[in-house]
Amino acid sequence: MARIHAVLRRSRPPDVPTVIRAGSLLVDTAARQASVDGVVLTLRPKEFALLEMLAAAPGRMDLHHGRVGAHSDGPGKGATFTVVLPTAGSTAPPRSRSTAARTAPRRLAVLIVEDNEDLAATYHTLLERQGHRVTSVHTGTAALTATGTEAFDVVLCDLGLPDIDGHTVARRMRARPDGERLRLIAVSGFSRGTDRALSREAGFDAQLNKPLPLTELTEILERPDGD
Structure with a gap:
């Protein structure tokens, strides 16, 4: 099994509620801070992007028969993140019959719209490995330009973009002559009950x-057909 460790230092607690939780790891995307076992960390942008990916990692670890964990011995003692993955020679658990019986997934043209470049690169790699043709952009303006010059099947769009919010991007894409054929998927760091209704609208x-x-x-x- 391969093990990866990262150690980061702590700072004062964030004043915005945490919106991502993965076991003992809490990631506050609004305050750009995170904590492990109650110890709050000070992070550079790339370190924070790494923790966003670690918070999302449990589902990815399942796909690769691995696991991810986080631990801290207390304030001032840092935090340790452990990712365990099987090596190439390891024997992975057999696939379930339902998984083995699935037909090969369709190859789609996917546009990722995500201002966090490290997170976009992660999504890009994962979807590309599933056989899709993937393009990544980091602003709403770039997304509108890309869909105006190239045909996509799916647009995976973050709602909190730096220039144009994701809802506006979706409305402008739908307003185009061929806009109805696109499959638009919103990605949000928040889970308020009104968000889904706004996204549908x-x-x-x-x-x-x-x-x-x-x-x-x-x-x-x-x-x-996106049913």
Whole structure:
């Protein structure tokens, strides 16, 4: 088994509620802070992106028969994140009959719209490994330009973009002559009850919350004609 460790230092607690939880790891996307076992960490941008990916990792670890954990001995003692993955020579558990019986997934043209470049790269790699043709952009303006010059089947769009919010991006895409054929999936760091209704009104077909649930995303992509 391969083990990966990362150690980070703590700071004062965040003043915005945590929106991502993975076991003892809490990630506050609004305050750009995180805590492990109650110890709050000070993070550089790339470190925070790493923790966002670690918070989303449990679902990804299941896909690769691995696991992820986090631990801290207390304030001032840092935190340890452990990712355990089977090596190439390890024997993975057999696939279930239902999984083995599935037909090969369709190859789709997917546009990822995510301002966090590290997170976008993670989504890009995971979807590409599933056989899809993937393009990534980091602003709403770039998304509108990309869909205006290239044909996509699916747009995976973060709602909290730096220039144009995701709802506006969806409305503008839907307003185009060929806009109805696109499958639009919203991605949000929040889970308020009104968010899904707003996303539907803007033209999104579905909404997924961060950390991105890969199993649910895969099921959505495999539905014929986005049903």
